[in-house]
Amino acid sequence: MNDVIEELLNKAGLQHAPWTWVSERVVKIETRDGPYALKRWERTPQEREHFLHHLRYAERAGMKGIIPLTNTRGDMSMFETGRHYFYLEPWMEKQPLRSPPSEELRLLTILALNHKISEDEEGMTEEDLSTYKNEVQRGWQQEILLMNRLAAQFEQSRFISPFELTFLNGCPFYEMMFAEMKKGFQKWSRQVKEKEGYRFAFCHGRPSLEHGFIAADGNAWFTNWETSGPGHPAYDLAYFYQDLAQRYPFVPLEGKQLFGTYEAHGPAWGEADTGLLKALTLTPAPILMFAQAYATDPMRYAEHQWTAMLESKLSSLRYLQQMMLWKEKQEAAMHGS
Template identity: 85%
Template sequence: MNDVIEELLIKVGLQNAHWDLQSERVVRIETQDGLFALKRWERTPQEREHFLHHLRYAERAGMKGIIPLTNRRGDMSMFETNRHYFYLEPWIEEQPLMSPPPKELRLLTILALNHKISEDEEDMTEDELSTYKNEVQQGWQQDQLLMNQLADQFEHSRFMSPFELTFLNGYPFYDMMFGEMKKGFQKWTRQVKEREGYRFAFCHGRPSLEHGLIAADGNAWFTNWETSGPGHPAYDLAYFYQDLARHEPFDPLESKQLFGTYEAYGPSWGEADTGLLKALMLTPAPILTFARAYATDPLRYAEHQWTAMLESKLSSLRYLLQMMQWKEKQEAAMQGS
């Protein structure tokens, strides 16, 4: 690996620079001109072209919080070795925040601004909508089938473990989440059918606290735009809110801050958009995947660790449900006033 990095440093004009391996795919480089991050590309050549195309679009459109790629000559080239592709970007050192707003709201503002800048609409025929609905519903059916298979397997255990009991006690909650997702999705698809089109914007793809940085000047940045591209803003928001809930669930009252910040800086938002957000955000799929991992390899962790992690995932999903309930109550009150 050292030889590969040294070869790449020569290609990008940073030979003899001091470097440290930060992870399996990220190298931190110190030079007289500043700090850089060298990142290994782990996707397909087609995805690489999409990535570069999307970054060029974002640069032209004036998107916020995007760390520019550089090869020291000003373009967005990637650098190739015999085995991997890499790209280079300035390194932004994370700084502790000394004043409000908190990190999550600064990052949410970046998402909102980018969605507003890039918002557009595209036609969707009834056949196209029907095809999409079938794909989504098939995915839900597979998840529900897995849920029932796991429940059957755990119920037939001679002596139920704490993990199995916790999973089974949550079964009515998972089932309710599938019902809530379907209601939200139906609300969104009705609007798409009426308008014969759907909204989309430039999305990060995987916005999270880990992929967000606050620089010394207080500006917010997102890294890892590798899955960026056009999509409904709800896809970014669902991923971001799910990540917040995993890290440290907030008090339900803070739903007002989260939704309020996005709507203050982002595109217009309606009940149908909330419906799609609900359909994306309330999925019990991560819990089901985790339970399948337990069923496959129960000795991977101690029983109490498995159970604690499952309870944490359940708590996160309950918090997300509280968020959506708050939002729907707010919209109902606005509609009735």
């Protein structure tokens, strides 16, 4: 692979520049013009074209916080060698914050502004909506079947382990989350049916603190726009809130402040949007996938490590539940007034 990097540096006009691997898919390159990040593209050529198209759209639309690709030679934004594609962008270092607002609120503001800039609506027939609803419900049914299968397997253990006991005690909570997800999705789908259309915006796809940076001037940036494209803003928000909850499972983040920041800078938000956000946010799927990994390879970690990680995931989901409950109560109070 090192020979491949040298070949790419020649193509990019950066031959003889010192470089180092910083992860499995990212190389840091030192140049006289400053450092660059060379990132390996692990998707299909069609997805590559979508990625470049979305970045060109974002640039024309004046999107915020997008690290531009670097064109070192003409119009070359992507470099190809063997079975891999690579792209080049300026290297960004995370900077410590010396004043409020916090990192998560600055990044959330970027998402909100981009959603507002790009907000639009598209028609959806009742048939298309029905097809989408069936796809979503099939996915939930598969997850419920997995939950029941794991519960049955753990209950049959001669000596139930701490991990298995923690999972089994959580089953009523998982079932309640599936029911809440269904309620939220139904509220959103009713609005789509009434309006015969749905709203969408330009979404990052995987916004997280790991993919976010605060520059020395305090401005916020997101990297890794590879899965960007049109979607309901709730998809970005659900991913972002889940990431925050996983990183700070025992530190109560201010849900009121998060919702307030987004709504202050983003597009208009309604109860149906909250319904979709709830359907996307309160999924027990990460817990079920984790429990499946335990059932498949219980020796991968020590029992206490497995159990601690499961309890952390449960704590995160409970925090998200409280966030969404607060939001629904706020909307109900406003509606009543």
